[in-house]
Amino acid sequence: MNTSVSILFYIKRAKANNLGVCPIYTRVTVNVKRFEFSTNKYINPEKWSSEGSKVKGTTEEARTINSHLDYLKNQVLEAEKKLFKKDISVTSENLKNELFGLSETKRMLVPIFQDHNNKIKELVGKEYAPGTLERYTTSLKHTIEFMQWKYNVSDIDIKKIDHAFITDYEFWLRSVRNCANNTAVKYLKNFNKIINVSSI
Template structure:
């Protein structure tokens, strides 16, 4: 709802015509922002009452002009009232467009969201990671499903997005989609970026997220123990794909590198460190920082195992890494076969490096990863 709304008529003396008359304009001011509309009438500046904002005198000409201006003023009031009923919030420019018949074209949410995702996709590998694009795609899909569920339509005018929309979307994610708290908060956060984009472009004048509060909850995830890692290491599977996934997972455990960082590793990333041993020199994608990782004997063993693998040779990578989705799927299968009670996915491998490493490299590891109490946890695996 608008806080202030004012109208006044005035003449523009800098546009006086050759016959000495000046054009009359109507100024619409809403919440401090003004827009001028030509009244399509002219008057001698000497016959205009600046304070009363109307023609001076009781002549028929003055009466006719003032009646016309009063009628135009009433049209503005009527249009403003109608727009408030439909939109809840009106700007001076939108009201002006309404009066002139050049209403601002309706902007729908889904095309705006899709355009954002298209731009993210074009910048994947430069400013965005592939995973970021997938998250926005999923967020768009959820948004479309919510709109259909709530409004029985495939899209919605962005000016219709209010606080109630956000609260209902949050409820839908948690109830219909059965998302956990953190998952729901992340989807809402992705949607909030689209709203910020609309506001930055001036398409929305009010932030629907005002008053909305949701926080991520800290989640304690179980670490793999040394015994569990050893069980996975010793287990041989009849399927080559499971053995391959197991080896890549173990390499992640021995180095603390994330899935995407292992996937990008090539022989050029392996070099001698200042201690004369082999290290991995790479760039972490998630943090966009360079990192150095000492190669434990078991990690080197795995690299040698795959150095002649066709995919490694042809693509110049250290390991034939599958997609993240397949890796997680096969890891669950591995976990079930080795009877590890608590569920683990690929992304938990990086916790294991906190619990054990080679004593010989303990100090270097502690400096590289900045883990607390690292020296108290390490064991000699040499």
């Protein structure tokens, strides 16, 4: 993953209080896009080194604040490592979410598909024929088999389903499952309906 993460600490002079003390902010830039947050530390602008991105000197105040800034920097780098381990692309938004624990709950395909099928089951004889439920049940089974064949997984985050996934699924239906054209088209139609339902 070719990403560039830079961390900068700076003071916001415009937010100086009555005593002339300024808040110190963190600016994290990932491939040009950035986000900022307060360090909850304040310093007299005369004691701040813009070049060093830290408090000047070796006073107790300087050591305490600079130690806190180092801690925050390590937190950002740790969040970056976690994204790598999770195989999530390092973007400004993803890094911010990981850093502040705002990561979205993954919406997995199989539970969404199963929930859809359960609703159809409840409406069999009212809005749907038994054959419709059978087709969607088989479609889910095929989808799981395809994911195991292609990715060696039994489920996938709905966000990771793209054009390539659907193209490979169609190939699998026609080749590995040996489905006729009309059958493959029906399964793809069923699958696309699930994807459309999940995006509502």
